[in-house]
Amino acid sequence: MDLTSEVFEVDDFEKAVELCYEQRWTDGLPVIPPTRGAIERVIEYLGRRPADMIGVIPPANRVATIENIAVNSVMAGCKPEYVPFVIAAIEAMLEERFNLNGVQTTTHNCAPLVTISGPGVKTVGFNTREGSFGHGCRASASIGRAVRLILWNVGGGYPGEPCKTTLGHPGYYSFCVAEDQDSNPWEPTHVESGFAAEDTVVTVTAAEAPHSIATGAGYRPAADVLYVIADAIAVLGSANVSGGEMVLVLGPMAAKNLADAGLGRADVKRELMRLATRPVREVKHRHSIATTHPMHWSNIVDPNDDEARVPFIRGPENLVLLVSGGWGSGVGFSALCPGWGALGGYTVRRRVEFPRRSA
Amino acid sequence: MSIQIFSPLGQPEVVQRHAPRSLAAIVGAKIGYVFNQHTSALSFWKSLEAAIGEQHRPSAAHRLYKTNTWAPAPKADIDKLISETDYAVVGVGA
Numbered sequence: 001m002d003l004t005s006e007v008f009e010v011d012d013f014e015k016a017v018e019l020c021y022e023q024r025w026t027d028g029l030p031v032i033p034p035t036r037g038a039i040e041r042v043i044e045y046l047g048r049r050p051a052d053m054i055g056v057i058p059p060a061n062r063v064a065t066i067e068n069i070a071v072n073s074v075m076a077g078c079k080p081e082y083v084p085f086v087i088a089a090i091e092a093m094l095e096e097r098f099n100l101n102g103v104q105t106t107t108h109n110c111a112p113l114v115t116i117s118g119p120g121v122k123t124v125g126f127n128t129r130e131g132s133f134g135h136g137c138r139a140s141a142s143i144g145r146a147v148r149l150i151l152w153n154v155g156g157g158y159p160g161e162p163c164k165t166t167l168g169h170p171g172y173y174s175f176c177v178a179e180d181q182d183s184n185p186w187e188p189t190h191v192e193s194g195f196a197a198e199d200t201v202v203t204v205t206a207a208e209a210p211h212s213i214a215t216g217a218g219y220r221p222a223a224d225v226l227y228v229i230a231d232a233i234a235v236l237g238s239a240n241v242s243g244g245e246m247v248l249v250l251g252p253m254a255a256k257n258l259a260d261a262g263l264g265r266a267d268v269k270r271e272l273m274r275l276a277t278r279p280v281r282e283v284k285h286r287h288s289i290a291t292t293h294p295m296h297w298s299n300i301v302d303p304n305d306d307e308a309r310v311p312f313i314r315g316p317e318n319l320v321l322l323v324s325g326g327w328g329s330g331v332g333f334s335a336l337c338p339g340w341g342a343l344g345g346y347t348v349r350r351r352v353e354f355p356r357r358s359a
Numbered sequence: 360m361s362i363q364i365f366s367p368l369g370q371p372e373v374v375q376r377h378a379p380r381s382l383a384a385i386v387g388a389k390i391g392y393v394f395n396q397h398t399s400a401l402s403f404w405k406s407l408e409a410a411i412g413e414q415h416r417p418s419a420a421h422r423l424y425k426t427n428t429w430a431p432a433p434k435a436d437i438d439k440l441i442s443e444t445d446y447a448v449v450g451v452g453a
Contacts (some may be wrong), residue, residue, distance in 0.1 A: 003365060005365040005367070005368075005369075006365070007363050007364070007365055007366075007368040008363070008364050008365075008366070009361050009362070009363050009364075009431070010361065010362050010364065011361055011362075012362065013362065015362075016362050016364050019364065020364075023366070025366070025367050033362065033364045034364050034367065035362060035364060035367045036365065037362060037379040039365060057369075059381070060371075060373045061370055061371060061374075062369040062371050062372065063367060063369050063371070063372060063394045064369060065369065068367055068368070068369040069366050069439065071366070074365045075367060096430070099427070101431075102430060107453065119369045149367065152378075152431045153367040153368050153369070154369040163366065164453070171413040182386075185362065250370075250419055288398075289396075289398060289428060290397065290398050290401060292396055292424065293396060293426060293428065294426050300382075316366050342427070343427060343430075344427065346429055
């Protein structure tokens with residue numbers, strides 16, 4: 001196979017790991033040294049040419065190809081069958097509305113959150129139960145990790161220069177979660193965007209770290225559950241005071257509570273849009289984007305009316321809603337990942353294209 | 360036995376750029392202001408425009424104030440600004 005990446009030769013495995021650090025090919029965590037055999041297995045699985053171009057990754061503006069996506073995926077620990085998810089995530093982030101250059105360089109603490117839904121979740125073996133955002137699952141961890149390494153190595157998103165995120169968050173190492181269709185009382189999250197239920201879809205949104213919400217779903221009626229979630233959304237420190245997008249991951253207990261009350265996915269969104277507001281007298285303490293910006297809240301409510309309510313969810317499409325996690329206790333834990341407000345990182349969905357295999 | 364490992368970096372994008380051109384003088388020329396409207400730079404930008412107007416007395420001023428602070432301005436808007444101006448001052452507050 002004709003690979004064009006620069007080749008380095010070292011004496012043994014330990015030196016290979018150290019070389020990856022010395023070359024700044026990793027962001028602090030160790031990586032698997034990418035050898036020819038491992039890279040070729042990925043590319044052979046994909047059935048594509050190594051030089052096939054996926055796009056240009058800002059801010060370094062280096063070219064992402066099948067070859068260097070394979071290299072980074074090997075470094076992240078991906079099995080070959082994980083890499084179509086990685087490619088779909090990168091392609092989604094390169095759509096203009098995602099504003100990847102801004103996401104990579106902003107002072108805000110957002111990172112691309114990769115959400116997976118559809119039958120591929122089971123096929124590949126994502127963890128959708130206890131700890132679905134975190135530890136314990138190779139697919140979730142290594143796909144999220146591969147995306148980060150591509151943003152790091154091909155995109156050059158190094159902290160300080162040029163990545164200005166003030167604090168970052170642990171999801172900068174790996175940030176991936178999959179929907180649990182078994183406990184989801186509604187259609188898969190991607191169906192509301194026009195995809196077929198049988199599609200496997202990657203959704204990317206620039207998002208803060210998950211904020212835990214104790215919804216009380218095991219003990220309280222749906223109206224209280226919605227009230228608590230809405231309160232978690234409408235906080236003054238959130239960039240969503242200027243609109244933009246967010247990801248709400250309902251634990252199965254919370255989702256069941258709402259569905260048992262007769263609420264569909266659209267109903268939940270509508271109620272959260274209605275409830276997730278703050279009065280002008282409070283919001284005006286928050287220094288937001290320029291008032292000349294069309295998304296500034298003063299363009300949609302009267303800034304002189306102290307009791308007018310400023311919505312944190314401007315439209316149903318601004319809320320990515322999925323079901324994932326363990327059943328847990330009656331506390332009904334869920335999680336909110338606020339977005340980057342009016343500045344970009346907007347949700348983009350992409351169907352995962354698996355290689356066609358002859359029978 | 361040695362191990363060969365492959366760089367994950369990828370190649371830089373090759374971009375054809377126009378050669379920069381120089382203006383003989385900017386006094387009296389047509390100016391474009393491109394500004395991302397970041398809150399931190401609003402006061403500064405207002406003062407900057409006033410100072411440029413006073414010192415260089417542009418014959419015309421065109422403004423491209425971006426509605427999304429971080430995203431590039433639409434190419435059509437940039438092309439229009441280029442066609443209407445001799446030079447532009449670009450301001451990015453952050």
